[in-house]
Amino acid sequence: MADSRRLMDVELERALRDLGPRYPYPPTPNLTSRVRLRITAQPVRRPRRLELWRDPRRLALVAAVLLVLLGAAALANPATRDAIAHFFHVRGVIVNREASPLPSFSPVTPLDLGRRTTMADAQSKVSFTIAVPPELGEPDAVYVVSGIPGGEVALAYTPRPGIPLVKQTGLGVLVTEFRGDLIPGFIFKGVEQGTTVQEVSVNGDPGWWIAGQPHLVIIQVGGNDQSETLRMAANTLIWEHAGVTYRIESGLSKADAFRIAAGLP
Amino acid sequence: MEGRPLDDIALVERAKKGDVNAYESLVQHYQQLAFRVAYQVTGNAADAEDAAQEAFVNAYYALGGFRAGAPFKPWLCRIVANEARNRRTSAQRRTVLAERALVAQSSGDSAQSPEDAAEAHEFRSTLVATLQRLKEDDRLILAYRLFFDLSEAEMADALSVPKGTVKSRLSRALGRLRAALPADIRMPSPAGEHDG
Numbered sequence: 001m002a003d004s005r006r007l008m009d010v011e012l013e014r015a016l017r018d019l020g021p022r023y024p025y026p027p028t029p030n031l032t033s034r035v036r037l038r039i040t041a042q043p044v045r046r047p048r049r050l051e052l053w054r055d056p057r058r059l060a061l062v063a064a065v066l067l068v069l070l071g072a073a074a075l076a077n078p079a080t081r082d083a084i085a086h087f088f089h090v091r092g093v094i095v096n097r098e099a100s101p102l103p104s105f106s107p108v109t110p111l112d113l114g115r116r117t118t119m120a121d122a123q124s125k126v127s128f129t130i131a132v133p134p135e136l137g138e139p140d141a142v143y144v145v146s147g148i149p150g151g152e153v154a155l156a157y158t159p160r161p162g163i164p165l166v167k168q169t170g171l172g173v174l175v176t177e178f179r180g181d182l183i184p185g186f187i188f189k190g191v192e193q194g195t196t197v198q199e200v201s202v203n204g205d206p207g208w209w210i211a212g213q214p215h216l217v218i219i220q221v222g223g224n225d226q227s228e229t230l231r232m233a234a235n236t237l238i239w240e241h242a243g244v245t246y247r248i249e250s251g252l253s254k255a256d257a258f259r260i261a262a263g264l265p
Numbered sequence: 266m267e268g269r270p271l272d273d274i275a276l277v278e279r280a281k282k283g284d285v286n287a288y289e290s291l292v293q294h295y296q297q298l299a300f301r302v303a304y305q306v307t308g309n310a311a312d313a314e315d316a317a318q319e320a321f322v323n324a325y326y327a328l329g330g331f332r333a334g335a336p337f338k339p340w341l342c343r344i345v346a347n348e349a350r351n352r353r354t355s356a357q358r359r360t361v362l363a364e365r366a367l368v369a370q371s372s373g374d375s376a377q378s379p380e381d382a383a384e385a386h387e388f389r390s391t392l393v394a395t396l397q398r399l400k401e402d403d404r405l406i407l408a409y410r411l412f413f414d415l416s417e418a419e420m421a422d423a424l425s426v427p428k429g430t431v432k433s434r435l436s437r438a439l440g441r442l443r444a445a446l447p448a449d450i451r452m453p454s455p456a457g458e459h460d461g
Contacts, residue, residue, distance in 0.1 A: 009439055011452050013411060019389050020412040026310035028297040035292050035321045040285055127323055128351055149327035181343050181425070182327040240425070243347030 113154040113174075114145035126151030128179055128244045134263040136173060150179025164251040166234040173250040173260065180245030200237070202246075202261050207239025209254050241265040273337040281328045288328075291337065292321050298338070298413060299345045305408045306349035306401055316348035323348070339415065339422035346405060346423070385453040395445050403438035410435055 122144040123130050130153050132138065139155035155175040159165040163172035198209045212235075237257040238247045246264055248257050272294075279287035299320060303313035324344050331340075396404050402424075409415040409423055420435075421428040 008443060009436070012439055012443055015388070015392060015452060016407060016411040019392055022389060023301075023412060024393065025301050025304055026313075028300045029314045029317075031296045031300075031314070031318050031321060032289050032292045034318055035325070036285060036289050038318075038322050039288065039325045127319065127348075149323055179323070179347075181347055182323055242350045243343065 113143035113156065113176075114152065115143060117142055117144050122153045126153055126177075126179075127182075128177070130155075130177060131244075131246070131264045133175060133248075133260045135260045136175075139175070145178075148178065149182035152176060152178035166249070166251045169234065169249065173248065173252070175260075175264075176247045176249075178245055179243055180240050181243035200239075202237065202239035202258070203241065203265065205239045205241045207237065209235075209237050209257070211235040211254065237261055274334055277328065277331060277337050278333065280325065281331065288325055295338065295341055296321075299341060302342050302345045302405075302408070302413065303349040305404055305412075306346055307352055308397060312352040313349060316352050317345055320345040320348045336419065336422065339419040342409070342413075342415070342419075342423035343425060350401070381453065384451075388450070388453045391447065391450060395442060395447075398445060399438070399442060403441050406431075406435055406438045407442065 117125075119130065119132075119138075119142050122142045125144045125146040127150040132155065136155075136157050140158045141156040143154040143156065145152040145154075153176070155177075156171050157163065157173040157175075159172035165172060166174075196210065196212045200207050200209045234249050234251050235254075235257065236247060236249045237254075237260075238245065239261070240246070242265065244265065246261070248260055250257060250260075252260075273291065276287045276291050280291065296317065299317040300313055303316040303320070304310065307313045307316065320341065324341055327344075331337075396407070399407075406420065406424065409420045415423060417431045418428055420431045424431070424434075426434065
């Protein structure tokens with residue numbers, strides 16, 4: 001039986017290879033001029049370097065972050081970094097467990113979520129369909145970042161009964177969505193020993209649940225000298241579906257976070 | 266559509282520095298692959314065209330952080346497939362029948378007898394129709410390997426899955442294709458095999 005099945009596989013593979021060149025594709029359109037027109041109409045904007053050095057508090061953050069990064073020397077090597085990212089299956093995100101406690105940031109690092117706007121405007125600025133968790137309904141505020149490939153949207157929900165205030169964000173729940181596949185840079189998350197990092201499955205996609213002690217989030221887009229965001233984050237559920245990375249940050253339990261995630265892709 | 270990583274690396278490096286002509290060469294070289302990958306997902310020419318174009322534009326703006334020497338082709342495939350997934354509409358259902366007719370017209374092997382040719386056409390038409398009914402992940406992995414000739418490493422990259430799982434995923438997709446084929450289907454004799 002096993003032999004006939006294997007033969008069948010070989011035959012099927014042969015049949016598919018044979019079909020390949022004959023597959024009834026419509027004629028390939030010529031995309032070169034249209035792509036050229038679009039990329040010349042809007043030249044690459046080099047995101048400006050954040051002026052970290054002028055702000056002593058930010059400088060302290062950067063110093064702390066550099067220590068974290070040096071501690072994870074492996075991450076300095078892009079090949080290793082990619083291998084780690086691959087291992088964790090979630091593009092654009094790296095979780096690193098720290099041996100020593102992370103510095104605590106006080107006062108709260110101001111959130112830099114982008115430009116506040118309407119849902120319709122945000123949708124027109126990002127290259128994916130914004131998903132609003134039905135469990136939470138329309139957000140209290142919508143922010144968009146259009147300077148990164150594919151754009152990023154943040155849906156902010158203020159605290160309400162059943163949704164506690166998160167000190168780190170000043171919000172109840174923060175849902176961020178971005179094209180993880182377009183961002184060869186990464187979100188770096190440094191977590192302490194007291195922080196739980198669980199590999200989880202969210203709607204069938206691999207992800208992480210990070211909870212316990214607030215963890216450090218660095219968002220680097222496209223290399224070392226572009227936009228960077230540093231802050232402490234609360235309980236986070238993060239996963240990727242069809243190239244879009246979804247992140248739910250809240251003070252909620254894992255079960256509650258998963259309930260919110262269930263309404264998202 | 267063969268791999269040509271050295272050319273790609275040089276072109277990507279030039280495009281990163283703002284050389285639009287270099288990027289246009291990449292578009293020129295990969296547009297057929299991009300369109301066909303998108304078509305495998307959408308089953309609809311207009312959506313596939315839109316997805317391929319958007320993928321090239323998005324990839325261009327994302328090049329800034331692209332690691333030097335990283336392979337362009339699987340990364341492009343991944344972006345194209347994601348763009349295509351975002352555009353898939355119910356229109357794809359309607360195209361299946363049209364395709365069955367198309368496949369019959371497009372394949373003609375002079376080395377075969379008319380009977381064998383007819384049998385081969387029928388078989389390919391059934392194969393296309395069955396592929397269309399598979400889940401898109403299965404169709405895409407089969408297409409990457411058997412239509413577009415991606416290596417296992419490239420497939421892992423294009424599908425965002427660990428390299429170690431590519432073989433088993435491919436084998437499962439093949440199994441599901443076999444299960445979805447009509448029970449009485451017969452493999453046609455390959456062109457020319459029993460002529461000589």
